[in-house]
Amino acid sequence: MNMHQSNPSSSTPNRRTALLSGSALSAAIITNTTTKGLHASDGESRDPKRVVKIALIGSGGRGTGAINDSLTINENVQLIALADIDRDHCERTLAAMSRRHGDKVDVKPERIHIGLDAYKQVLSDPDVDLVLIASPPGFHPLHASEAVKAGKHVFCEKPSCVDAAGYQTCLATHDEAVKNGTAIVTGTQYRRQVNYMGAVEQIREGLIGDIISATSRYCSNGIWFKNRKDGMTDTQYQIYNWMHFNWLAGDQICEQAVHNIDAMNWVMGSAPETAYGCGGRFTRPEGSEMWDSMSIDYTYPGNRTLSFTCRQIPGTQGDNGNVIYGSKGIATIDAGSGGSRITDRDGKELWSMKGSIADAYKQEHKDLVDSIRSGEPIVEFRQTAESSLTAVMGRMAAYTGQKVTWDFMSKESTLDLFPAHLDWNGELPEPAHAIPGKVKLT
Template sequence: MTSQNSDATSKQSSDANRRHFLKSGSVLTAGAATVLAGTRPVRGDEEVAEYERTLASSEPPIRIALVGAGGRGSGAINDSLSINEGIKLVAIADLDGSKLGGLRDSLAKRHEGKVNVADNKIYGGIDGYKRVLDDADVDVVLFATPPAFRPSYIAEAVDAGKHIFAEKPSCVDPAGYRICLAAHDKAVANGTSIVTGTQYRRQTNYVECIKRIHEGAIGDIVSASARYCSNGIWNKIRRPEMSDTEFQVFNWMHFIWLSGDQIVEQAVHNIDTINWIMGGPPESAFAVGGRFTRPEGSEMWDSMAVDYQYPGNRMVSFICRQIPGAANENANVIYGTKGKATIYGINSGAKIEDRDGKETFSMEGNIGAAYQQEHKDLIDSVRSGKPIVELKETADSSLTGVLGRVAAYTGQNVSWDFLANESKLSLFPEDFDINGPRPESSFAIPGQSKLI
């Protein structure tokens, strides 16, 4: 056997052993994870933190890659590197490759010893993610691209045997939803993790308040209201050299095929909270809305109000808007036969009151800790060989946002069954070409926009 063949055989054996280790976990790690799960003190306990650092340092590092290096992607990788020991960033991909070297260098300064991205592991261009998925040196992929790309990227990553963190939303249309469901099932069968960016499911005040709701603290749930009302959103100016498609991807929030509109891209957090409380998605949606302040060329509406009908004849009134100068509100109020629960967004906490208005429970919120905890849970699941696969829940919530949008855009009462099982709506262009043209932008008009 030649030296070259021997080296190749050795590398294949090493990769196979590594994949086995990461899939099954070591006896030490699995045992320690079981102990810690039952006895872990509150976050920040130095004794536990030091134990975890020692444990992680005795094992091969888990190698992660970032796909989509904008603001959310940079935040996600920083959260993962901050909270986790025994990991190493080894590759970065983004449509705009020119910024990636600077990101790598800044992360290396901030997270000493956790960043080892060679120049040939920096991938620019629309196909950069494929280089990441083909890379045997990558164990975990963090996806923070515009939402339109998420279903297919996740599905390809599952096929490649990668563990995944995927930002919300999971999809922007029924076609993407069905791709996500298939990817979820395949990840379960493969034993690979998919953790999603619904950080409120790991925020302690949300977890504890909803646990109490499910235990009957407010009695039977009768109805709820949810609001995600904020100011305006960013808008990017087209550069002269950009193609139509490149500009739309660059300014993705304002194009529905890419973002799904505010109700899907941003307000999905509140929708996910309501689905969590209600035990699943709604049966139907009826909605109104409009646009008053969006910039020229934007396809987004800037306000929607949706009545979601949930099983058990429970109605949820949902409102979202992005209007500069208007009042902000981010809260979910759940009404029961014995009282009500209010869960606020960001860091504003949660409380439960009885029918007389007496507070029976309250807890402060810490969204920063929740952002990091989702990444810790992912890496812990990989290291212990106990995969977390939560794509379906986030896909359900994403499609619930789509349900509200479709009801508002068309002016029709739309059922979950139709959208999930019958709708032919597929927004991603069949002729997608990053250097190609796109039709002139337009926005939906109720009564004219068709239910497909």
């Protein structure tokens, strides 16, 4: 990432400022935009040949993967705009997608937008129907909120939020999308993976009996860390190395392990009532805010307990998947393409199903576009926001050493990690990693 470019933006509104001034900003965007949102009221919305025009906000690896999945699985779609803080990201994505998808890519030079405020240029473009949001997670609540206010359909990568303030923004955005008739599909692909769907159906039908408890693990090796380059300001460096700053990523439990938390909320039928946990750090580089392991006990309604562990430590044995223990049997739902199986309490197999995560990554984009064209847009931001806040609740339980309740996190918490003033050329404090007993619950 080249951070020595000309200043792409001197500042961008923080989330709290955005919530206060967002209506004015959105009104200006909508006033200047003739939105062709493919709404249910639009007679052309059910025309499968109508081209859905897409913009990508965040052209890094995950964003490139998301737009590739959408262009691969959908007919009559076209990428027309890109936004990122780094022009090189946009150029690489454009070159790769042009090679793979030909006429499905038509990005003119004036539709490559660079800077912290580049997303605004995408949202003010009257030709954009659908935006794919793959910016660092701390920006997701703001970007999704403004996209919906501008009348755009949305695909937003996980997690939806990294703190309580972002959660409240996501709930408001979900409700506004329902009101507007605009879709929001999120990057929780397991909900569209056939073996996950099959296992949940079997559990709902009682094949394992009553759910008693569960275990879930997202344990892997290390993850990338980027050293600061000469000349970088604090803001530039933290966004460049975004994984390691909680206002941007929320630690591993939010940024990565939220996949398994979302799956378990789905299985249990709700968010948990409490979280109590611990963890620590042994191998993270100096300057990283992340822990490298957390173990959380979540208690769900009905006194059902989930023992959840996530870890990123080089040289350790990986384990990624979910096991649900019932009064009659046991359901195992492996991550990736590992498949699902159900046995009775004696180990006799009762049911199994294979699944492909690659297919699920694509299916979420097909479901999104199909729902837009049908005039019945999917809106699922609330469920992913609840899973994301469940991850935040676990993180705060570990960081503080306190039992944390869902009622507190969803109704009382004032936790807002987004910087009060975000200036591309400005200073930001380098946060210290959490120490239980010293970090307070807010």
